[in-house]
Amino acid sequence: MSTETNQSGFFSKERITAPPGFNRWMIPPAALAVHLCIGQAYAFSVFNGPMTRLIGIQQPAPEDWGLPALGWIFSLAILFLGLSAAFAGKWLEDVGPRKAMFVAACCFGGGFIVSSVGISTHQLWLLYLGYGVLGGIGLGIGYVSPVSTLIKWFPDKRGMATGMAIMGFGGGAFIASPMSVALMEHFRTPDSLGVAQTFLVMGVLYFASMMIGACAIRIPAPDWKPEGWTPPATQKAMISRNHVHIDQALKTPQFWLLWWALTLNVTAGIGVLGQASVMIQESFRGAITPAAAAGFVGLLSLANMLGRFFWSSTSDYLGRKVTYGIFFVLGAVLYFLVPGMGASGNVALFVLFYAIIISMYGGGFSTIPAYLADLFGTRYVGGIHGRLLTAWAAAGVLGPVLVNYIRQYQVDHGVPPGQSYTVTMYLMAGLLVVGFICNLLVRPVASHHHMAAEADAAPLGAGLAHQMAHQK
Missing domain, CATH: 1.20.1250.20 (MFS general substrate transporter like domains)
Structure with missing residues (x-):
């Protein structure tokens, strides 16, 4: 009963x-x-x-x-x-x-x-x-x-x-x-x-x-399949038709490569988000009012939101690996260029570069579930995604610590506040290069990690069969 x-x-x-x-x-x-x-x-x-x-x-x-x-x-x-x-x-x-x-x-x-x-x-x-x-x-x-x-x-x-x-x-x-x-x-x-x-x-x-x-x-x-849609006749290299159990996923190199890729992408973005208002005011001292700095923060929030939809949708056409590759290459270039925009007083490019950076920060979050589904299948993707989000917790500590403490160290040693973010931005660019390497190493999951077809269908299929028998 x-x-x-x-x-x-x-x-x-x-x-x-x-x-x-x-x-x-x-x-x-x-x-x-x-x-x-x-x-x-x-x-x-x-x-x-x-x-x-x-x-x-x-x-x-x-x-x-x-x-x-x-x-x-x-x-x-x-x-x-x-x-x-x-x-x-x-x-x-x-x-x-x-x-x-x-x-x-x-x-x-x-x-x-x-x-x-x-x-x-x-x-x-x-x-x-x-x-x-x-x-x-x-x-x-x-x-x-x-x-x-x-x-x-x-x-x-x-x-x-x-x-x-x-x-x-x-x-x-x-x-x-x-x-x-x-x-x-x-x-x-x-x-x-x-x-x-x-x-x-x-x-x-x-x-x-x-x-x-x-x-x-x-x-x-x-x-179930969408009306008029059929899976590709041939399996794409980076999109698996098989499923990997949530516990088995943690034993694959792909999971940990993506864990580090997400950690490094989020570290680079979250440190900026936490200090955006202070950073733009110190980079353009006297030219940016607190109200304008608040507007900059609002713009970054908008870029964060829109980037989540734009980049994840784009990944349907480019592929997840290519999209993450763009995050790391373009992000590293922009972080390397940002200090020069501050030194030259170019507010417009400074704001534009950071808006693109933060859009890719948001895009990293929204693209990763589809990336995981491509590699590990859909059966346990929610649970695998949940375990990968520990990268967010790690980056939430690492990003602000890097930005805040390196800045304070430089200020304490006589570096003007407006120039105190230069080393940090170069460091962020370096972290993204490491992230690019992690993403580059991602390969399809080896077949010995895959679940048997019967095991995948059993949980829901058995329940439906029981219910149909009971109704009869």
């Missing part, structure tokens, strides 16, 4: 298997409903200032939290994003995207609510637990949960499909930032900055939106 209930339950794979004639274009909006929510992480910094004045209101009081302490909230969220994506990946493939998206909604929305209680009671540990741990788990599971589903629905446009969803993560801040400011202003009183109420409302809204995505998500039936 319990087996039958599990087979036909609301969260089961069988329950969300699409009927014949289902419109696959209903799936990207379901994925976006999740990614536009969790993309709020890029806008978390709007809360940092107000949370240093929760007691003092106008000015920080002695009892208020400092920025270093608050900085751990976001760091914990990114840490648990990587950990949850890595450890929940295999579970996600077993239970299906609806249950995973439901858990993500509970964790992410619940993290905001727990944090709201922490702000109201002025207990910082509750923010660490709420947004940092629970919210981070929701970020990780929510990030990977629609990916393998999209790839299975769009075998003919893998890059474009994942780009549409992951673009939402890059664009979530455009919704979250003004919404957060507007809500805090709405709830503001002489005795409160409205932060706790804002967290509560956002938690409820994000849970509801992510649940809409969870209810709308569907998976294709076994052996």
